[in-house]
Amino acid sequence: MASLSSSEWRSICEKFRRAQNLSEIESRKDPENDPFRSKYNARELLKEIYSDLKNFDAGENDNDDNDQPQEEQCSDPVEPEGEGSGTGHAGDSPAGLRAARLGVIEYYLGVNHVETEELSAGEEHLMNCIKLLDKCTVSQENVSVFIQARNQLGILWAGRDEIDKAQGFLETAESMYVRYMKEVGQPPMDLTDFFMVEEEALSPQERTKQFEMAYTHTLYYLAQVYKNLEQYERAGRYCHSTLQRQLQFNQFVPLEWAINAATLSQYYITKSCYMEGRHCLAAASVIAGLAGEVPSEAAAQENEAESEKREQLGQKRAEISRCWIKYCLNLLQDAKKLLEDNIGELDTDRQAELKRSRQQEEDEKERGRKSAVLFSSSDTFDSICSLEEKVSCAFPLDFDEARAVFLTGQAHVNQSKEYFQMDGHVTDHIEILQDHSALFKALSFFEEDLERRCKMHKRRVDMLEPLCRDLNAQYYLLICRQLQFELAETYYEMMDLKLAIADKQDELDAHSIKKFNHLCAASMKYYQMFLDSIRSPEGKFPEKLEDEVLRPALVAKFRIARLHSRLISASPTVQLENLSNSLSCYDFLVQYCQEHPEARQAVETELELSEEMVSLLPLKINRLKAKLVSAN
């Protein structure tokens, strides 16, 4: 800087300021037919600055040589990565500063070319920037440029579908940040700092913010790189870090952040990482709370902004609730999978074993995991923790534990239904009710009392049946089918339970029989409704079932067959009728699989049983017929 007169320097700073202004602000107003006008103007200014700097450098060359020996004595705090020379100027020496200054201009020129769709030229400038800096050690002066130039090159190569190259640049930027923070840690100079007159210099806080933001972007870009490389676990980790850093440096929009965190929880859920999932959800709920109170209906009616806010807040909070529901549901279902025996009942040995092992492992293991994933923002930390304590993240192993999870889920069902009402949000509303039903179903597994278990299924029927009735299948065919099938299955389960209860009582009274037959009939009705939904508009059942309904349709036929044969009747004539109905359904399945062999694998077990029934049932029917004849 020695040979730069202050007026010359001021003029450079002024040019830089203008270039920034053109590039960032003016460019937004450029007309469609000349979209890069301001960017091009900015480019010219940058070029001028570049040659100005070069000229001064030429005059300073002598000094440069003098600098050299001093620098080499400097132990370099951070080794530049492989692609550079490794040794060179100290970043904070005059030569290092000169290089950084030129590097900054090369950086801006590079970005300018990239933004004006001249990728090769942009790449060249960015590489020039890196070459200049590689001659220097990493320092407070140049670390920002180092990282940002690599961010840009990462984006550039990703845009060219060369993910490996992008990954290289971004990972270098990442490791550079880590080392710098470990070994230096002072707020580094920002890129704009180089061309600011002293009185406008950024505060250390502002510098830190800019620097950390650049690194947050590095992580965010890496998340995308890993996603594109299908390294989903890594991508998830980097998304998580990005969220953490947004919170830490207070660079986030509450609702947006909360939705992202809630979505990330869903990723953890699919990986069965319930502790991480819960942490994300608790953080999402707390941060969403920062977005303010939901305006009252009255306020919303008076003012459009308030009305929009009400809508936004209501919707986003309901969305977060829905993520909580899935958390509870998956936790219950996963626990069920762990605990069930081969016929789907609670395996008590397994339960005892899991209870024993749980205490030992848990404590140490999870503490270690936990510190790695915390969202640490001092003012929200406590509220996040207290929210977490409200629901367990360990698999529930008995009814009481399961019930606690269920109740949390149910509370969120009620909360999300407030926004996602049937009127206006049909699909969402029904999805929530389906989840509610699934929560009951999962809970019923833990319930030992069969009567009470039956009541839980009754609750499911009560919430689903009206939907099935009111929904227009023309627009909601898929949902209607789901509901029909679930209702049929639920009645089937209730029928099974009633039978089990009756078995315990030894004797079937008339009331129980009536009840039992009613459940059978209801189940058949819904299976039949499902099958009818497959018919063509003319009412014809398709000769060939489509892939997505193949298994459900054949299973429905199979179930109907079974239900027919289970109906209880004292009259042999009715019995006969039921059996032949049953036979014809089994027969349908067997016939269908003969005509369409590709269907066999979809219903292997059902087909095997059906084939057996088709050979056995006629015997039974004949015997019954014989009995009828002889009775007459």
Added chain:
Amino acid sequence: MSKNKNCETVKVVVRCRPLSRKEEATGYESIVNMDVKLGQVTLRNPKTPHGELLKTFTFDSVYDAGSKQSDLYDETVRPLIDSVLLGFNGTIFAYGQTGTGKTYTMQGQWMDPEKRGVIPNSFEHIFTHISRSQNQQYLVRASYLEIYQEEIRDLLCKDHARKLELKENPDSGVYIKDLSSFVTKNVKEIEHVMNVGNQTRSVGFTNMNEHSSRSHAIFVITVECSEMGPDRQNHIRVGKLNLVDLAGSERQSKTGVRGERLKEAAKINLSLSALGNVISALVDGKSTHVPYRDSKLTRLLQDSLGGNAKTVMVATLGPSSCSYEETLTTLRYANRAKNIRNKPRVNEDPKDALLREFQEEIARLRAQLDKRGMLTRKRRSGRRARKGAGEEEGLIEGEGEEEEEEDEGEEDEEDSVEKDVEDYVKEQQEKLELEKAAIRDDRSLVAEDKQRMLEEKERMMMDLRKEQEATDMLTAKFKVRVTALLIYYTHQ
């Protein structure tokens, strides 16, 4: 082609415009080659030598630079419009980079019959069909909306800055709350509706091109048809036609036509605000909730993309070597669209059919009016129209006489029934005035008679005024409805 009769794939056709003069002058060459017979498009990468790295795509049809508007319409669009008239839902998308002829394909040049696009041709088609039909009642409604930056606006509403909400109803599926729709009785009227919308779309934006290339416009025509079934019951079929002018495909990656977005293999999103996209891409949706809403366009057209509809997609291309990348993207997208399978069904007796509502209302009004003795006049004029229709071959003209009376009343404010009444009364008054004048001028009548007739006319005018007070809104509603029904009587 499809495995199942109820299933059919989206019909995808590709159209390529000629090399523009500017492109020719700049020395760009054509890199698109089309085989109309095989329905194939071959794209050459201009960066590689000839004959190398050709990319070939096959579609349902391809239309080269020499193709006429009528080729595309007759082959590809006509069958779809016929289906709509039978009660199917139909959608036509135009998709492509800005400047590849989307608007030319959809709109064309209205004044030149040769160069008319899909939209004017389908208007003509619909109303010609209706005029030739027998024993059917039709009701045609039109709506026009725009989606810009995920906000829906009504292009036919005065307050078009108002954002509309996308809602769902258990009975009628996805709908736009408060979207206006206008009953149109002929080509002229539906064109008028479209023009009004187009004007709304273009005003208020300093940069029209920018705006329209970034917004999706959807013109919706609902055709309801009522016909006596073999069961002696009236059955209503409702076909809905969506004419969709998508935003330029260069913006498509941002707006996303489907849930299955244009997956630009490895592009990095720069803005942190897109973090959600990354995260949601990691989540397997089966047992989880992903709280990002589908785009409005996707939700609105979900039936057209894998649902109850027949869909045609017209992908438009530019042939120039300078747009190789975009052209390839368009072709890839179009290629993917071929795999979308729809399950179209005739929409029979839907609960929300406006036609039914009209019919019921008319029956109710008729009953009320009968009591007031209003209908004698009404019936008389109805008979007159019918008779006229019988005499002239063109049935639409036969009705036209009566319709035109109402046109003025409806033109600017179709829904304003009150105004319609006023207009009607005014018209009747004018008519009577004219008749009065004619009587006065008729020298063949004796003065006495003249006086008597004039008095009678005067009395009729008084009656008319009273009539209005007495029947109030009822009449007006009735009139609007009846003419809107587009009833075409066959020869008796």
